[in-house]
Amino acid sequence: MTRFVFSLSAILVAELGLSRSVGAAEPLDAFLEKHCISCHGPDKEKGDLRIDQLSRDFKLGADSHHWAEVIEQVNSGGMPPKKEKQPTQEEIAAFVTNLDSKIKAGRAGRMAARPAVAHYRMSRKEYQNTVYDLLGVRYDPSKPGELNEDTLWHGFERLGSELSLSPSHVDRYYRAAELVLDRAFPTLSVETRKVRKTAAELRYGGGEAQQEALDRLGIKRPLRFLMFPGTIQNALSTNWFGKTGPEHSGLYRMRVQASGVRPPGGQPAHLSIGTRTGEETVDGIIDFDITAAEDKPQVYEFDVMLEMPATLYFCVVATDVVDRRSGAAFRNALSSRGGYIFTHSSETLLLNPNAPQMFDDKGNGIFSTVLLDWIEWEGPLETDAEKSLRNDLVPSDDATPEVVAQHLQRFAERAWRRPVQKEELDGYLKSYLAEREAGEKPVEAYRVAMLGVLTSRNFLYLVEGDPMARERLNDWELASRLSYFLWSSMPDDALFSAAKGGTLNGGGLKQEVDRMLTDSRINRFIDDFSRQWMQLHRVGMFPPDKKLYPNYDRWLEMSMREEPVEFFREMLTKNLPMEGFLDSDWTMVNTRLSDFYGLPEPKADGFQRVSLKPEDRRGGLLTMGAALGLTSDGTRHRPVHRGVWLSEVILGKTPPPPPANVPAIEPNPPKSPKATLRDKLEAHASDANCASCHAKIDPLGLAWENYDAIGQWRTHEKIPAGVGADPQVDPSGQMPDGRSFKDSTEFKRLLIEDRDKFVRAFIEHLCTYGLRRVMTVDDQDDLNAIEAEAKKNQYGVKDIIRAVAMSELMRKR
Template identity: 85%
Template sequence: MTRSVFNLPATLVASLGLASAVGAAEPFDAFLEKHCISCHGPEKEKGDLRIDKLSRDFKLGADSHHWAEVIEQVNSGEMPPKKEKKPTQEEIEAFVTALDSKIKEGRAARMAARPAVSHYRLSRKEYQNTVYDLLGVRYDPAKPGELNEDTLWHGFERIGSELSLSPSHVDRYYRAAGTVLDRAFPAASGEARKVRKTAADLRYSGGKDQQAALDRFGIKRPLRYLLFPGTVQNALSANWFGKTGPEHSGLYKVRIQASGVRPPGGQPAHLSIGKRTGEETVDGLIDFDITAPEDKPQVYEFEVFLEMPASLDFCVVATDVVDRRSGAAFRNALSSRGGYIFTHSSETLLLNPNAPQMFDGKGNGLFSTVLLDWIEWEGPLETDAEKSLRKNLVPADDATPEVVAEHLQRFAERAWRRAVNKEELEDYLKSYREEREAGEKPAEAYRVAMQGVLTSRNFLYIVEGSPEAREKLTDLELASRLSYFLWSSMPDDALFTAAKGGTLNGEGLKKEVDRILTDSRINRFVDDFSRQWLQLHRVGMFPPDKKLYPTYDRWLETSMREEPVEFFREVLVKNLPMESFLDSDWTMANSRLCDFYGLPEPKTDAFQRVSLKPEDRRGGLLTMGASLGLTSDGTRHRPVHRGVWLSEVIFAKTPPPPPANVPAIEPNPPTSAKATLREKLEAHRDNANCSACHAKIDPLGIAWDNYDAIGQWRTHEKVAAGTGADPMVNPAGEMPDGRHFKDPNEFKRLLIEDRDKFVQAFIEHLSTYGLRRVLTVDDEDDIAAIAAEAKKNKYGVKDIVRAVAVSNLMRKR
């Protein structure tokens, strides 16, 4: 049997020592003995499950998730299997009723005994958003040397039981708080400055000599900077702004006027701006395609956070570069100072005659190239809203101790997201007094107290509960749960006000949730939830083999990772039905993805909605390059991994791990006929220890065998070794319940028929994300209530998110 997200941590079960506890005979034991023990008992242990060893102590509930799974399998008809004698309907009803009653009794007992207080540490992303919404300060916790990386649970990075706090965390949080306060209250002014560098400045050191040459030829065109594939050239030097230090870190706006030379039938040039990582590569902070033609340059504008002092480079990426060119010689011939003068592809006599040819006789580029006119940097930028967050936060130098305490109390209440007693702040005020007595200036002494507030568990954790156990959250706790669910950050003033005023219930709650859903901060939910739900951190984990997949590059990988996020955004904003995730006649794509998928090129380089035809063989999340690539190993597709991913993401069920010492699938022998991976898997499933689980996993992955390791469509599987022609792909299969499909389209249709299961699984994922914990069997009734509400609204995705937000489950501790 599979394991759903209704689960208790295995470590907890083991620590209790009850995994094998068996109580006295229960009313349902006769059914189990007759229909289940033969396959899940002492003689056989299919699915790694021994029903005879499951705990009957339902109050403790160590195995309640297994019992709930048993009910689900019996109700669905999947168990007992087809070859075994089926129980009568009366037997099933009596069994389910008796077992369900026991589960519910245990649930009530556990709810009454739940702990008084729960703590959930903020993830790095939540910390970043919270300090921004609290102080208007931008801080990157993922930068090397900053906050520790979050531990993942099936893609989710905010599960409370996974986010521990070690001594190394504490030290980094103190440093982070110091950095945040330095930026909030800098010692020196960080007023925005603007710097523009023209092509003449960047390439020709002002271009006086080159301009004189142009004058001699009578050429009226301006000098331009030709950036060819593989070149890495300076895009920003900190000294452009004069003397600059960390106090100038912040948001910068960059504007670039550029156009592209594109070979006939080739790709548009791609420009990346970031930190140099190699001779021909940068770690891109800004990535975009240059679609503007040579004679109609376009101004491209971006915002980027920079840690100053910063140095950045340009890098042009194009997959249609001819490999036979001598890279070093090519670069040296074109990049040496004074080696060429470029104004236009028609003025080729100005190019270095010793350099490789870049244009044909008609002015067509031989490969994708960027033509840069100028670049402009402006920053650090601060909005009035960001500045207002820091207004009057620090008391005046001559403030009395009472005024200082009042200031700190107001700050702590916003930072800790609740009412704060003055007694709780005594240690921080003591630090302030000690700093003043040591001769520190009032503002600096007060910052020490503020740093204490920002390193308190009340800031770093979402704290729910009080010394007395209670069933429901307070309104202030609910406000934090909602804001961290949908904004990945602290409540705003309006949400605080609603919570303090006691209106966060009934129609008042619905009104606030609707406001939250229409606020621009909902984009944080789109980015964070979709990335975690779909496990997009795995995209690029196994870089594809360049020899096998020469068209795969970093820009394609980045575009693949963004496609499902942009798709989710469109579905949520338009409140489209859930089945859009499974199949659609459109997708969200940029020019790089359109080229990869063979779709008509979009009008702009940004992501936009693109229509699909049946022959495109795309539609929905499951045929996206990201979904297909993250389940591959860089050389070949992996049907089993695709099946496991689909089971987890679409049905919220994680199959059990494989038995120990299961042999790996060997490569095709050179002297044997070429065989598909599917054929080898079928031989692998002959192993009795593997067949039960593979029967449920493999069809979910085999359905996508027409897509290779990076998601390209194919009809034959390329097999490196072996005799004969490459074998044809066979995506046909049978679902665990016996329904057949012949190709991916029919498989999608079967998934849509199972819409209710997918919707429930989606609700489980949303709830896991929102509650910051693994769901258990105790949550089943609440999940069912949310699903019933979603069905009334025809499964619109925004309606489902709203239903989760206003549900009884979200109000429970």
């Protein structure tokens, strides 16, 4: 049956009351009673929706999103179901036009009544970036005891409705501002220091006795530190720099010269440096593969923010199976200072004969190991650009109150990201004068005023609007909205200049957006948006069972979490078409993921782009280990959760929560025939209360049945209990609109056919992130305009982001 599509003629028929059949002239409630209430009323409540109870107060708008969904379902043929009596096209036209006009009238009423001023608190990450761009100060708000963790809404951590301000927040913001100012203007002089520890110092306590042994044997090679998987060794001790306090916190550069011994056909070792969490584990802040050969050691260099005093440890991670049956004996034999002397794998006579064998008779490693020559730390480091941000920020000790007021006004205008009237600073200047009268030094008194600026709502919040209600952002507000959208931080000088010149709401917007998209700070957007959009915080939330998935380790988990981010970076940088997110003949992998996926190893360190073949069974976001693993519970895959994730992230549709008291799917009974999770799910979903939602969710998850709980390919589902052989998986299904697919490849093809739906969902996610609120029916016209603009450029990822940044929606309050 042909469904209604908006047209001028249909609207005229509906609004002017032109002649039509009696059925088509029925009012809104009559259509609902005739075609909808039987499934969504007091007798039956499909999809947890009671249409008879939806609010008819369209200006209030409490149920506008439900009414918009009703229009979509009626237009698409989803309502009423095909087995029910179908309305005529004229009935549909009259109903849809009538309902749409009511929704639009309500939207106009709500826009006219919107509040004059809106406040959106910065997230922790945005606070961190802002104090760095404002003062050149590095501060980690996620450290225990610092700023409260942000509340998430479907992965997004920036929504104004979620980021409230409690008394505990206020206290922590004061402490954070004090710490930031301490680092910006330290009372003690802090000089950059450098310290190096050699293998002889780290491993052998100086190595004098070991060197004597080498001299007796005529061995000219230097002492090296052989680090086996599970080794925990100090990488930085607080006493290495002498006396170290909080004032020494900041950016440090770590250099380490190392190489690796790699088993034939095995993986390179992975070195993790971080805080100790267990006997053989650390929480890494620096992680990298050791790919250099034993005879060609490489210097690896990383910059890292350290809160001093700090103690860090080395930990070697490897996927090779290490014989740990001897347990402590293994570690003691290799770790005791006098246990062995190591210079090279060919010098096997130096190794402790009582230790488990680490090399074969040809010098090949039996498992991956790291050979450490030295480690060097240098810091704290500050660039000239960072220091320049604090130039002339504090007035001289003999400055008059007028000069102090001028300094504070300049600082407040940058911190508050807008022009500041002198009277707004009266309270802060009074604090300064009160401190001076109490005998405080000028610089300390001025810090009190600066502290007030940094704890003001004008700094902590993005404030949009003023007592006189207006529809659009002014240039200063637009500058902040753009910078926090694309850079997760405050505007830079060029953007401030554009706002001051009043060109942003005019022809200068495109120039600024193009500049921002090519600035290095766009990497903040790549990291933050991709992580929030794809809900990557859930990767590793339920660690896989080691007995079921022995090859899953922290290195693999970290690599999985980074893959979709690096994929997004490549898509944006190259402005590739959006369908690449759904399927691609390439991906981004490091050595660990290439081994896990069975792909050729990258030729360079870190993540590299590699080509895919059909037999690799990868491509796009949906077959990545992160997407497949974050929807698992640690023991088994969860098709429903996979379907919900895909519905939310890819299609922008959040399914309703399940009914209360729905029993969980139980494990297979020991004496029953082995049944797949799909078989149990189909029986579970046969419940009338569950069937309608499962019909929309389950196919989205069942398409990936060939991938287990950590994303490994399989053809049979491993059932630990039950009678018979493990059953073959079935990835076939039927889309809610009736189109069928036999596996994930065909499913991805169907998604690409519906590319426009994915693009629309992506645009809505971008706008939710950029505007810091959920999109509603009130935004549909603006979203349509963004989608039309994106379509002109064949849906390139960068072009879509540019279209959002330049949209009317971005300029509206």
